[in-house]
Amino acid sequence: MxxxxxxxxxxxxxxxxxxxxxxxxxxxxxxxxxxxxxxxxFYLLLV
Numbered sequence: 001m002x003x004x005x006x007x008x009x010x011x012x013x014x015x016x017x018x019x020x021x022x023x024x025x026x027x028x029x030x031x032x033x034x035x036x037x038x039x040x041x042f043y044l045l046l047v
Contacts, residue, residue: 007039007043010039011036011039014032014035014036014039015032018031018032
């Protein structure tokens with residue numbers, strides 16, 4: 001259960017965090033993809 005809930009919460013937090021960036025910032029997609037990939041690698045190391 002924890003292996004499913006915590007990644008979902010982190011991805012939801014990442015999505016909310018991206019919307020706090022200014023709209024003229026061109027690095028929204030870059031930030032979200034890089035954090036998402038880093039989280040996936042971290043979770044692969046844990047499991």
